[in-house]
Amino acid sequence: MKQDINNTTDIKKVVDQFYAKVKSDETIRHFFNNMREEHWQKHLLVMYAFWENVLFHTGEYNGNPLETHRRIHQQNPVGFVHFHRWLSLFTATVDESFAGKNADKMKEHARGIAAVMQQKI
Numbered sequence: 001m002k003q004d005i006n007n008t009t010d011i012k013k014v015v016d017q018f019y020a021k022v023k024s025d026e027t028i029r030h031f032f033n034n035m036r037e038e039h040w041q042k043h044l045l046v047m048y049a050f051w052e053n054v055l056f057h058t059g060e061y062n063g064n065p066l067e068t069h070r071r072i073h074q075q076n077p078v079g080f081v082h083f084h085r086w087l088s089l090f091t092a093t094v095d096e097s098f099a100g101k102n103a104d105k106m107k108e109h110a111r112g113i114a115a116v117m118q119q120k121i
């Protein structure tokens with residue numbers, strides 16, 4: 001039986017496996033292609049902190065995802081097809097390894113943010 005997402009190690013696993021899929025995905029990999037290794041490493045730390053805050057209320061994330069994605073969208077339009085692909089890769093990644101309350105929360109949160117971003121970017 002699959003375990004729930006219970007700690008930072010589990011979150012890292014989700015994020016790392018998600019981006020492994022993103023990097024080889026023809027629909028959305030181009031958004032991430034121009035990130036150098038150093039930028040990637042920083043981005044990963046931001047994403048771990050973001051999800052830790054969502055699931056465990058650490059208070060350690062203080063970014064502004066809407067602003068970040070507006071900037072991305074201005075440089076490189078992000079449309080329905082891209083959000084749809086992002087979400088299906090994310091959901092598949094969580095489901096591959098985890099099941100439970102936190103796993104559901106993570107997927108729901110991603111869906112909610114994607115919906116808001118699509119309206120507001």
Ligand code: HEM
Pocket residue numbers: 028031032043046047050062063064065068069072078082083084086109110111113114
């Ligand atoms: C097609 C859809 C999406 C694309 C192409 C995309 C792309 C990106 C990229 C390239 C960055 C790095 C920005 C940088 O460091 O310069 C980023 C950051 C981020 N993304 Fe997305 N993203 C998408 C959807 C989502 C969704 C649905 C979520 C919901 C959880 C999300 C959450 C975040 C967060 C939290 C950051 C860090 C923001 C910050 O504090 O700077 N993204 N995204």
